[in-house]
Amino acid sequence: MATNISFLLNGDKISYEIKDHWTLLHLLREEMGLIGTKEGCGNGECGACTVIVDKLAINSCLYLAIDADEKIIETIEGLASTDGTLHPLQQSFVDNGGIQCGFCSPGMIMSSKALLDENPKAGHEEIKHALAGNICRCTGYVQILDSVEAARDKGGQNE
């Protein structure tokens, strides 16, 4: 079965003919070539595939593409400005060592963005809670939490 869906992706209007069994992850990665969103488990456990749908961080591996119809979708590709300026969260992850192998990073940053968009003053415990669905095997999370807190403290501004 094929269905036509329309959605807003990183600010662009998209219309796409999809197969009904596709996940949003499949649509983004395999069909649209947006490889910044990663597949770490395919079971909704690791959070590497996190994207934001209507302001909510979701596991795109468990989210059917057909449900993206009429939704607003944000992926890691949409964060930096077109002139190459990083989003404050991205810059903070760079500056505070929140990146090691980088595989979990896009999902980690998207979960952090969904949180700070909703609550720009989120505390340490709230941040830990918001990132509990994103598994990192490299960092021990300390520098990731530092990165999110530093971005929060700058109030969404780069330096």
Add this chain to the structure above:
Amino acid sequence: MSDYTIIGKRMPRVDSRAKVMGKAKFTADLKLPGMLVGKIKRSPYAHAKILNINTSKAMALPGVKAVVTGKDTEGIKWGVFAYTRDQEFIQTQKVRYIGDEVAGVAAVDEETAIKALDLIEVTYEELPAVFDPMAAMASQTELIHEDFPDNINIHVNIDTGHVDENFKKAHYIREDTFVASEESYFQAEPYAIAARFDHEDCLEVWMPNGGPHMKAKPLSNAFKIPLHKVKVRKIAIGGAFGGRSEICPVDYICALLAKKTKQPVKIEFTREENTIATRQGHSMITTHKTGVDKDGRVLARETTCYMDGGAYSSTGPIATSVPFLSMEQAYRMGSVRYNGYRIYTNKPIRGMIRTHGRGFACGLDTQLDMIAENLGIDPVEIRLKNSRQSGEYTSTKSYVDSCAMDETILKAVEKSGFKEKWGKLPPFHGIGIGTNSVQTGFPMGIRGGSQSFIKFNEDGEATVMSGVVDNGQGNDNMLVQIAAEELGLLPEDIHLVSADTETTSSDPGSYSQVSTFVGGQAVKNAAANCREKLFKVASKILKVAPETLAAANRMIFVKNDPEKSIPIRKVVRISLLNFTSVNAEGGYWPRVDMKREWVSNPYGQMCEAFSFGTTIVEVKVDPDTGQVEVMEVTAAQDVGYALNPLVLEGQFEGSIAMGGQGGMLTEYHEWKDGRCINTTMLDYKLPLACDMPPKINNIIVESIDPKGPYGAKEAGMSIAMSAAQGYSSAVSNAIGVYMDSFPLTPDKILAAIKEKKQ
């Protein structure tokens, strides 16, 4: 050390911008024109004879481009050493674990490939299987490998002599046995490989790897093509932790499918495949017998360890040795006898892991705590009495040059308040200490050294070529930092070409904590040679002797008169216009004992430097649930010299997560009839952000190794091990029972508390 302009600074990593933007390409992200999807048919049995494989139905399925079985492999066997070649890339005679490779498929898409797997008909005759190493040794049923009696794969025997006579001199002797389950890597990125044969019949491959040159050689052997025709390409790697070093069957199968179809093929592992069909950590049963004098000095030790090696050898001889070596480096042992046995079972293959020997090390440290209690001294004192000192030889005759073990102990003790807390904390509240040591490299024979090339471009920027691979730990940044420092450039002026076997020279890989010490040193030497050439030209222009010059911030200047200077860019241009090369090479080969061999001659210089670390952990245990709440972790490591404290702290914290929080509290595999039943990240219980201790203190100790680059050693593994020991010691201290089975899950903790009450 303030002379450096770039080294030693908290520099954000050069690879992080691409990673935060989602632009870094991992193997699964690759799309090549005409690329097919590959899948592996795996054994459903733990031990069975293969009677027949029929691929005709699978081949007939529209969209299937190739099916390969053991018949296509020409009987080639893989093993890290000549004496451990026990694994066919695709099995022809029998399967030895649930997940063993029996066939590979390449098809136009994933659905077709999966359908094709189901259409491959394999007829098996099931054989009795063994899943426990002790049972495997005593088994009377068919051997797992016929050439290995009693299913013993490897036996390492180390004996310094005088063990029995020194036990007779001992004031106090204890013998205790410790067990630990198998653990897994759970790299964030599931394993994947893409392969193609190009227009010149060169094999081009992309995969996460612990050393591209280590992957290239066996592929060259297997396909009988020269090394220059095997091009292992650079690709972002989502973690390794020791598990991605050797070639594995899927590498060969993917390349074979590409050869057969003449199209690129990509195989992406599922999370379950990544758990069962790459490598796992060994489970171990370790008995330590230790004799001490009245002050707690170890006079004699005898250790026997049985490791469950799974179905094949893998890095067997190394894996059987390293837990012992780490401990003989950390502690003086007087005289010692070690017998390590790696046993075949019908379980997935075991390899090296960052926390390799957690039960071995935790056992040794727990026993030291027991001995200390008997003698009425505290855990710190007994460690200081036996800790490794600079200028000594290990039991297996490695000279230890730089060593600040005591400083790591003392600084961690001070920072954590150990002395004020130990023995004075309320019930179920405890504190413990662990110490460990790690090698900077294993003897790697012809691949033990690294070579680097540096070329200057006419705009004054440089391209650095190195075989070092970055698994995520920051090796790329380490190389750029070193090159920029030596050449007097800024990090953004350096373009790094690395981890590609076509363009870089041989290198030992990131395996065995060697990257900085050997690969970093090679880049440092190449850059110094390059700088010397530039200085020669600059000295003529500035009319001073080359020795008086220095380089920084893109300028060459006179040290005592920095105003007298010239831009590097200009020197490069003048050199080229005067028929003078500005490129250079440099290499580094650690002076190890080339006669040292894991089994036949386990004595001699192992590597040139060792790192040393201490972790102190404070916990509270809930006596009703057995849950452990970690309050504070203090980690101190002698890293030699901190090239980049920002990166180092990330290694410390990641080590505490993997070795301590996960490694000692939650991480282990569960089994049913040889089938691993917790193959996923949540079932296995990896630590999450909310699980981490609220307070981590990182203490960087610098012993400035005389041979390491700027004095640096390693920082990726030692804390993972000492954290495991610190966690176990703290829990034992909290509940008042010396634990002997790891990890320390709530059920074991509750049982220990209950037993103590009775």
